[in-house]
Amino acid sequence: xxxxxxxxxxxxxxxxxxxxxxxxxxxxxxxxxxxxxxxxxxxxxxxxxxxxxxxxxxxxxxxxxxxxxxxxxxxxxxxxxxxxxxxxxxxxxxxxxxxxxxxxxxxxxxxxxxxxxxxxxxxxxxx
Numbered sequence: 001x002x003x004x005x006x007x008x009x010x011x012x013x014x015x016x017x018x019x020x021x022x023x024x025x026x027x028x029x030x031x032x033x034x035x036x037x038x039x040x041x042x043x044x045x046x047x048x049x050x051x052x053x054x055x056x057x058x059x060x061x062x063x064x065x066x067x068x069x070x071x072x073x074x075x076x077x078x079x080x081x082x083x084x085x086x087x088x089x090x091x092x093x094x095x096x097x098x099x100x101x102x103x104x105x106x107x108x109x110x111x112x113x114x115x116x117x118x119x120x121x122x123x124x125x126x127x
Contacts, residue, residue: 018109020049020057027059027088029109035083036061039076041069046099046107047090050116061090062112064099071095 020027029047036045044064049057065071073093080089100111 018048020047020059022049022052022057022059022087023055025087029059031084032059032061032080032088032090035080036063036076038083039079041066041071042076043067043069044099044107046109046112048109048112048116050092050113058092059088059090060092060094060112060116062094062096062099064096 018029020029027049029049032047033045036042036047042063043066046062048060048062050060052058061076063071063076071093073095076093077089100108102108
C-alpha cells in the first residue's frame, strides 16, 4: 500500500495484508516498527494485530533487546506516545530473544500471529 505525494513520488506504507484495522483506523505496522527501532534498547521489532472483540484488532509489538540492554515496556510506550498517534501505539510489548524468520531472514509475522492465537483465552477480553 502506498500514497502519491505532491511531488508525484509514490511512498510505500506497508503490505496490505499486514495493515491492522483498529476501531476503524488503519495502522501500518512498519510505522510503529520504525518508531520502536529508534529507541536505544531495541535491536529488532515486529508489529502485528491481535483480534479484539470491540476494536477489531489491537497492536502488539514483539521486540528484541539490544545487546545487554533492558527493555522496559513503560519506557517504550512513552517513546511511542511521543513519536506517533496514541491510537497506533502497541497495547502490549513482548520482549523475545529472537524474532521468527524464514530462510531469507525475513520476519514471519504469521508465526507471531500464531503465537498470539495459541495463548489461553486468545481473543477473549473482559467486558
